[in-house]
Amino acid sequence: MQRRGHRPRTYAALGALLTALLALAAVIGATATRSAAAPAAADSTAIACGNRVSIGFAAPVTGPAGPLGQQMARWGKFAETRWNRAHKLDIRLVQGDTQLPDTAQAVRVAETLASNQSVLAVVGPAGSQEVEVSTAPFRRGGVANISGTATATSLTVSGKRRGYFFRTVPNDDQQSARAAAFIRRNLRASRIVVIDAQNSYSTGLADGVQRLLRAAGASVQRESVNEATITDFSSLIARIPNDTQIVYTPWQLAAKAQQFGEQLRASGRNATLFGGDGLYSPDDLKLPGTHVTAFPVALGNRTIRAYQRGPGGGSSDLFGLPSYVAVDVAARAVEKACANGQATRAEVRRFIARTNIPKAQSLLGFPIRFQQTVKRPLGPGDMRTPAQYIVYRINANGQFVKVG
Amino acid sequence: MGSQSDRPLPPEPVEPDGPRVGVDEWVASADRLQDRPAGVAGALRRAGEVVTPPIQLAIFAGLAATVPFWLGTGDLFTYGIFVLLYVLLGLGLNTIVGFAGLLDLGYVAFFGFGAYMYAILSSDHYGIHWPAIVTVPLVVVTTASLGLLLGIPSRRLLGDYLAIVTLFFGQAFVVFVNATNPVVAGKGLTGGPNGIADIDPLSFFGLEATTRTQQYYVLLVSAVLILTGLHFVNQSRTGRALRSLREDPLAAGAIGIPVNRLKLMAFAIGAGIAGFTGCIFGTLLTAVTAGNFDIPILITIYAVVILGGFGSLSGVVLGALVITVSFQFLAPENPQNNARVLFYLLIVLVIVLLLRSWWRVALVLAATVALGVAVQAAVEAVAPSWAGGPVVEGGRLGDLIDSWVLIPEGHQDFGNVAYVALVVAVLAVTQLRPSRRIFALPAVAYLAAVVWETSFVLQPAVARWILFGALLVVLMNVRPQGLLGTPRVEIV
């Protein structure tokens, strides 16, 4: 009884299959030629600027990296408000939630922003892996992206994103070189423990510092901990020898570093903490004696104070600061491209590459110009010297004081 | 005898309400007793009986094939490719959880394993660039074997214990590729936190799938093929055996169904599908990291299968569509008006579902608007600063809303207080008797609008998750079998 009934169903299913295959064959043939034409079109399509232009803003607003992404979003919004107040051509940030660490969302955001004809440039994405996966969509759309937080050196030094990717934050090689030099020469340490946080940012820095210090003859022990999931560091601390001088912790969550430092002290070990710019957060990290490398932001700066009073709600959220700068860079380039009432993405890219913000107007403490060629440790898209990290130390009052 | 057969039989006594001799009343009134829901649901069900699965598949394939023609690249990726990815993943999970009833909380690790294995074999990582025609079958077979391996403990572990072992497995995978990253042949095997980049695109016989449209069609053909295959499995003896295994493993074993073998097979098939999807996924992103295969993805896949209904293939497709589209609609990339409209429609929908009579719905909506206007006017007269706030991303709809919804200016905590009040109010309303409920609805609806404008609209990404959580709870209370599943009764 059932076999008889199966045949019509079988035929119907096979028919559906055949339809699908035919459709596939037909359309692949058709699209093969069409897709080649698309990127050129997106690149040089002129859009009328009018009174308001759109700039994409990709940040991990939700998910495990939420705290960091929200800092970036607040600074970005702050940049938008301030720019609109002072300039005739208003900018509008088109937000994209990249939900780090799921890079599929970053691709989705990149595709959406690239397809959005009114978006002339994109600020973000935040993570280095996200930049990696967004490269192709942004390239196809011809749109430049400026990241305030993606620090992996290979992103620029490989030369693959020349003219498309820029960043308003010095890269990992620059930062690890500065940290290693300071640890070796100023602090004269020879027994160091390096702890990475099992994410892209910290592993890059940790690898760099470990390599440089070992080459200089110091004894370096490498450890690893997942800063996102672990709050009890006491067992990790048990692995740290009592005579360690420096513990290098290039983490992103300053609150966890504070916790780690407190537990370290409580265990009777007197090692000094040394962190990266992710720990440059006076609200969360207050351990006296801790060193961090960061860019020379003047905390008393009017803009930063205005942020603190306004969207920051008392915090300075320094992690998001370079995103403000990135929005500024994008807005300036868009304004220049819109000088004749119309702008194309290609034009905006060129203006971004030629950015020249003097020190007085730059929140980062140094003038902002972009590198065009590979010159280790810089690559095309990095900020040109004197973009540099300096070393801060937390004094007894919990303030970050420049020491190198 | 002959004389008796000549005589005509007396006419049947007409007794419409009494029992008839020689007639089984129950069978005779089968039509009347059959569950025939009226209205839209009934029409849909009757339509479902006519439109058989093969025709459904043909319609789906046909419609889906036309999608790249009317969606731009960005939307194609978001709504087309993502939907199909979740359809594939949902089909695999459906095999394990829906067909065989095994709670697998580590499913996403198969997905990741497939992606990473493909990435290792076809990328710049080790310089191996095996063609897809070799790599993909190899990955599928290996992942299926891994599924078999994971299925072995399922013989001894029941229910929740299996869940936790599979959860460990899923977490162990993420930790392994992210942190452990053992050095193999001079390089970290999985690339650590940076993952593996520069993955080769899929290429079959010289045709490369590099554009979104081409990748979309690859996914579509795969989905159609797998749907067809699973449909045949479902219709076969194996499918029936799997269903009985799901309903009651003990009884199934008692009547001779090879329970353990079936469990292993379910795991293998589900894992194989996930592995295959992983290969394609790697080529879509051109890079894979541990974060692509963690708990949030698992939750989304489960949401797809739950919404669509366990055990239902068309349910998975529908679930993937609904989940992806609704998540995207509430995403911050779209202008806020999209999300706003959707939210207000949701409020109206809830009122409609609660009241079930159109004139009452109209009454409540009118009352809500009236209440809003009244409150707005009253507050403006008394304390203007409490009503003067701007509508975020308004447009024309925004102006309309501004005159109706109370948005205080500068009172930051108002949104939070309103939210807590809304939660309390909603919980209270569920406790009221239906006849009393209608009086409270306008106030609650207005409060919901206020909460949206003062709180949710400022953090749409967070609001999305809150609404999702609330939706799950409501869904399980109202229709636990999902949209297209069959209701189950568990005998404990």
Add this chain to the structure above:
Amino acid sequence: MQLPLFSVLDTVRELGWSGAVELFRNGLALGSLYALIALGYTMVYGILKLLNFAHGDVYMVGAFIGFGVLNAFGGSPSPSIAILPLIVLMFVVAMLGSGVLGVVIERFAYRPLRSSPRLTLLITALGVSFFLQNSMLLLFGAQFRSYQSFQLGSDNPAAFEPGPLVEPVFTIADVNFQRIQLAVFATSIALMVALTLLVAKTTLGKAMRATAFDHEAAAMMGIDVNRVIAATFFIGSVLAGAAGVMFGLMFSQINHFMGFYAGLKGFTAAVVGGIGSIPGAMLGGLLVGLVESYAQGYLGGQWSDIAVFGILIFVLLVRPTGLLGARAIQKV
């Protein structure tokens, strides 16, 4: 970054006795927290056969309530009232608050589904968990809040002097046993003993055991099943709230996401110990804490998680119903 086997033995030797004692101390403290959370899971499971995924978020809410109380009195590090009464008050308020939350969740999310299949309840629990987590995120933002327990009550917080919580009480093999660690361990044990007494000796406990054995029979015996279930949720959530405050006092940093991993570990502990068994939850919690601590200490961050999973899977394979779990008799 390899870890060949003999280097593990090297590490064990290097860390020596003091290392072993230090790891033991850490494992006990952490394990007590896990045990408290596991108790909530196991009690609810015993009665309803439900894995309450929202339990971890109740724990998180407890930690936040404790933080709120701390702030209401001037906040760390120098609150306006003495430390000990303040901590007691934090505990009491957080426990009550979490308990009420647990009862509310049961009443509105789980009671209507009492006779539904278990998978439905599981999904509802998941929905409640998302709802709670993201509500906290909406209301309080994503940044970490700190109990600043290192300096809490310290005489000279500005000079970063440690407060009474982290003061060592005694020392074994060069390892300081801090006051807070001992307090956490002692409080957990006390709470667990209280719970065991409650379940074994009181009428309510008898009613709970009866309901866990068979709902319908218990109802026929005149036990108000609804009240018993509500009481179970209340007690489980009270313990979670206490664990939340303890977490804050030991580890300082809290945020909306902390319930997720803690819940996971607590759930693991409950299952490994034998779900439905109260002594099993305690044992499971301590076991998970110790395994985690020693794995982290001897293997380092790269392999420790995998080792923990491996050991726990092994335990479950050897004893499929958990260490102290009852042999599941399947009724046909």
